[in-house]
Amino acid sequence: MTSTRSVWLTPEAAQRLRTELADLVAAGTTRTRDDPAARGRREERVREIRELLATAVVGQDPPDDGVAEPGMVLTVRYDDVDDTETFLLGMRAAEHGGIEVYSPESPLGAAIAGARPGDRRTYRAPGGRTIGVTLLDAVPYGRAQR
Structure with a gap:
């Protein structure tokens, strides 16, 4: 992901992403013999989740004006x-x-x-x-x- 545009997430979705991030980071700190491709995918997903969470609007409802928009x-x-x-x-x-x-x-x-x-x-x-x-x-x- 390279966009800095904010995204809308429910609080539950944001928590699931935080949990996934913690699990991925913990897996990266263990001394397992990861193949380079798996390590690369894990690192990319960590970057993706960090960017999502950094730009997320979490649980803040948009205006109740009837306009179709995120949230x-x-x-x-x-x-x-x-x-x-x-x-x-x-x-x-x-x-x-x-x-x-x-x-x-x-x-x-x-x-x-x-x-x-x-x-x-x-x-x-x-x-x-x-x-x-x-x-x-x-x-x-x-x-x-x-």
Whole structure:
């Protein structure tokens, strides 16, 4: 990771990352015979987690203004199948419990960011198909969990 843009994390996700970091650092200080590739992957993951935690906004809900942005739980309707889905717009690298997470950089996340309820957006799925989606609701993660 080379970005210094802040990311939004739940407190639980931030704690899981801190635990993973501690485990990785402890594994690096033991005198095991690590192959160079495994050591390189571990060191890269340590750098990635440190950067994530250094730039993270942890558990601070965005404004409750209905705008789709990181930290909001969004409900969307897929226009072509008239089906709905609810998910957290946040960092996929850290699990957020039982709710599906879409990154703001994902095709759907990038398309829906900034939308307000009733706004229709389109995005290109990885297979190349264009998908229409309408934002039905956007509430801060903390409010959605209550």
